[in-house]
Amino acid sequence: MTERRHVRKLPPDGEIITVIGAGRSGVAAARLSRNLGYRVRLMDEGIASSEAIALSREEGIEVLEGHPLAAREILSLPFVIVSPGIPPRKWADREAPLYHERVVGEMEWASFWTSVPLIAVGGTNGKSTTSALLAHLLSAAGEQVFLGGNFGAPLSEMVLMERRAGAPLHSVAVVELSSFQAETMGDFRPMVNLLLNITPDHLDRYASVENYRMAKWRAFLPMGAPDFSVLNRDPACGVFPPPGALSSRMAWFYGSRGPCPDEEGGLVLDGETLCARLSGIEGLPFLSWNLKGFSLEGMGNRQNLAAALLGAILYLHRAGKRPEDFTSVLEKAVTSFRGLPHRMEVVGEWQGIRFVNDSKATNVDATRLALEGYVGQEPVVHLILGGRDKGAPYAPLRAGISRAVKSIVALGEAREKIREELGDLVSLTLADSMEDAVELAAGQAVGGDRILLSPACSSYDMFHGYEERGRVFRSIVENWIRRREGRR
Ligand code: UMA
Numbered sequence: 001m002t003e004r005r006h007v008r009k010l011p012p013d014g015e016i017i018t019v020i021g022a023g024r025s026g027v028a029a030a031r032l033s034r035n036l037g038y039r040v041r042l043m044d045e046g047i048a049s050s051e052a053i054a055l056s057r058e059e060g061i062e063v064l065e066g067h068p069l070a071a072r073e074i075l076s077l078p079f080v081i082v083s084p085g086i087p088p089r090k091w092a093d094r095e096a097p098l099y100h101e102r103v104v105g106e107m108e109w110a111s112f113w114t115s116v117p118l119i120a121v122g123g124t125n126g127k128s129t130t131s132a133l134l135a136h137l138l139s140a141a142g143e144q145v146f147l148g149g150n151f152g153a154p155l156s157e158m159v160l161m162e163r164r165a166g167a168p169l170h171s172v173a174v175v176e177l178s179s180f181q182a183e184t185m186g187d188f189r190p191m192v193n194l195l196l197n198i199t200p201d202h203l204d205r206y207a208s209v210e211n212y213r214m215a216k217w218r219a220f221l222p223m224g225a226p227d228f229s230v231l232n233r234d235p236a237c238g239v240f241p242p243p244g245a246l247s248s249r250m251a252w253f254y255g256s257r258g259p260c261p262d263e264e265g266g267l268v269l270d271g272e273t274l275c276a277r278l279s280g281i282e283g284l285p286f287l288s289w290n291l292k293g294f295s296l297e298g299m300g301n302r303q304n305l306a307a308a309l310l311g312a313i314l315y316l317h318r319a320g321k322r323p324e325d326f327t328s329v330l331e332k333a334v335t336s337f338r339g340l341p342h343r344m345e346v347v348g349e350w351q352g353i354r355f356v357n358d359s360k361a362t363n364v365d366a367t368r369l370a371l372e373g374y375v376g377q378e379p380v381v382h383l384i385l386g387g388r389d390k391g392a393p394y395a396p397l398r399a400g401i402s403r404a405v406k407s408i409v410a411l412g413e414a415r416e417k418i419r420e421e422l423g424d425l426v427s428l429t430l431a432d433s434m435e436d437a438v439e440l441a442a443g444q445a446v447g448g449d450r451i452l453l454s455p456a457c458s459s460y461d462m463f464h465g466y467e468e469r470g471r472v473f474r475s476i477v478e479n480w481i482r483r484r485e486g487r488r
Contacts, residue, residue, distance in 0.1 A: 008101055008104065008186060011038065013037055014037065015039070015078055015079055016038070016039045016077070017030075017038045017080070017081060018040075018042075018077045018080050019033065019041070019043065019083070020043045020069060020074070020080065020081070020082050020083060020086055021044060021085055022042050022043070022048035024154055025084055025154040026042060026083040026106065027053065027056055028110075028156035029081045029106040029110065030056055031061070032110060032159055032163075034056075035164070036113065040060075041062045042056060042061050043067045043069070044063075044064070045066065046066065047065055048063055049065075069086070069090045069091055071091055071092055074103070075102075079102050079104075080104070082105055083106055087205050091103065095206070095211060099185070100184070104186075105180075105181050105182075105184040106181070107188075108184065108187065109156065110155035110156040110158070110159045111189070115168065116146070116162070116171070116172065117171075117173070117318075118172075118175055118190040119174045119190060119191060119192045119194070120176075120177040120188075120192070121194045121196070121311070122176075122177040122178070122182060122195050122196070122216055122219060123194075123198065124197050124199045124365065126300050126303065126307075127176045127178070127196065128151055128176055129296070129339060129343050129344075130308045131147060131151050131176040132339075133305065134308040135147040135174045136333060136336075136337050137309065137330050138172060138315065138316075140330070141326045143171045144169065144170045144172070145172055146173040148174075148176070149174075149181065150175075150176040150178040150181060158170065179201075179206075179216050180205070182216055184218070185222065186221075186222060188219055188222055189224070191226075191228070192314050192315050193219060193220055193223060193227065193229050193230065193248070194307050195220070195230070195239050196237065196307055197239060197303070198213050199237075200212070200392070201365075213238075217242055220245075220246055221245055223248035226249070226318070227249065228249050228251050228318075229248045229249070229250050230253060230266075230311055231250065231253075232252075232303060232307070233254040233260055234254060234256040236256070251267075251281060252266030252267075253266050253303070253307050253309075254266070254267070255269040255299075255307070256299060256303065257299070263277070263279060264280035265279075265281065266280065267309060268306070269291070269305065272376075274290070274292045275290055276289040276306065281314070281317075284313070284317055284323060289309070289327065289334075291305065291331065293334065293335030295346070297344050297346070297356055298356075298372075298373035298374075299371075299372030300344070300366070300369035300370060300372075302373060305334065309330060313326070341470060342357055342360040342470035343358060344357075344358050345357045345358070347473070347477050347478070348477040348478060348481050349481075350481045353446070354449075354450050355451045356450055356453070356454075357474055358452060359453055359467070361455060361456060362390075362456075362457065362466055363392070364393070364394060365396065367400075368396050371403075371404050372400055374400075374405075374450065379403065379406045379426075380406065380448055381404050381449070382405075382407045382409065382441040382449060382450070382452070383407070383408050383454065384431075384437045384438070384473075385414075385418050386415045386418055386456075386457055387411065387456075387469070388413050388459070389417055390458060394421040394456065397422065398425060402425055405425075406444070408423075408425075408426060408427070408429075409428075409430075409437045409440045410430050410431065411430075411431045411436075411437045411455070411462075414457045414461075415430050415431075416430075427444075434462070434469070438473070438477060
């Protein structure tokens with residue numbers, strides 16, 4: 001089990017703790033702190049009126065609504081827990097990332113109060129799928145897994161549940177970790193910490209890409225020698241640890257096509273056959289797996305698979321399990337994983353034409369990764385792109401489009417910009433609606449082709465979020481297939 005070291009001084013018994021942000025994280029952190037015996041104030045700039053807030057009040061938590069955050073006030077308080085959605089400039093008058101002795105993020109706070117080993121999963125894209133796959137693999141290997149963090153249930157909810165039960169209910173916690181949760185970290189000690197990729201994102205919160213990058217690395221700095229940092233070996237994924245900053249053990253994974261720069265010290269997924277090879281990890285023999293039953297498409301998912309498998313192996317190894325007890329279990333479990341909705345999700349197939357919903361690809365890099373998974377064969381993709389433009393150029397898609405895409409259908413507010421930047425590469429048509437887009441893309445497809453919705457844009461010009469966009473796509477595809485089947 002990971003030994004916990006605290007640089008921060010934990011607040012003394014009975015101290016007043018202020019939690020800022022009364023969303024799901026803040027409420028959970030406040031209730032956990034109250035359960036630990038602290039006096040707790042929950043502060044929010046907006047209106048806090050959920051059932052959970054009423055419950056918090058009943059538990060003796062003081063709730064302050066409509067309370068503007070002022071750095072001078074916050075930093076004079078004895079101890080503060082921040083919700084991930086609160087940007088540090090609000091409470092510290094400065095840009096992230098930063099560490100403060102008396103200010104801690106919700107996930108890190110919760111991690112101080114549990115002995116359940118943690119596996120963290122960070123990265124710009126692929127965090128949720130990798131977390132879910134990792135949890136699936138570990139459950140198959142007989143672990144009692146908590147899955148949460150940025151994924152949904154804050155870690156504080158797990159810790160509170162366990163304290164109330166008076167015993168650990170889980171043998172391991174897989175926590176999806178966002179940069180918002182990482183940026184304040186200073187004592188976080190997961191047993192295994194995965195980093196999938198770092199590409200520009202959240203630039204409305206961070207002053208520069210460098211600040212965003214450093215926010216992600218903060219989750220690795222406190223880790224020590226027995227713990228594993230599990231990092232993507234593909235240079236295109238932007239995972240370059242700050243020189244000399246990591247004192248944990250390192251393990252690499254490589255799921256991209258093409259030769260891996262260095263096969264020792266991690267897990268490599270072979271290009272075409274999905275054969276995984278593990279080597280160079282102290283205490284573990286050379287191991288290999290045949291993963292061709294993995295059903296998720298796209299380069300991002302190959303990398304997610306390599307990361308999750310390596311994370312699972314390292315955790316099981318550290319938990320004292322023998323490779324012969326988990327090797328074939330993991331191989332089987334990979335095959336039964338069905339993925340998450342809206343992330344390279346296969347939503348239909350008709351006469352060999354497969355329809356793939358990647359509505360979660362709300363930025364250019366996510367679409368770039370989706371396309372890379374189809375490179376290396378004849379182009380098969382009819383790509384539906386567009387939505388609300390996020391200001392970034394579409395040029396990073398050019399290489400993938402040239403090699404994997406047969407045609408583009410551009411949709412939404414961004415469609416003219418997309419036509420200007422990509423229209424010279426392959427045939428490009430403009431659609432007025434999602435229905436129109438599916439009709440246009442599928443109308444050009446033959447058996448073996450893919451209709452891929454991977455918009456590289458946010459959905460807010462036409463939908464209430466990427467989930468709604470994905471659901472609409474799915475239902476249009478199902479109708480399209482039903483109509484074709486009716487004609488036969
Ligand atoms: N608030 C303020 N002042 C502010 C901002 C917010 O007072 O400047 C208040 C709001 O009025 C609201 C509360 O803070 O009452 C919301 O807090 P929050 O934004 O931290 O939201 P939570 O409900 O606690 O959800 C958070 C994560 N939200 C964010 O990081 C923005 C959830 O991730 C996470 O699932 C949840 O904790 C459980 O851990 C969501 C997310 O969008 C899914 N994450 C980003 C992403 O994935 O890109 C990082």
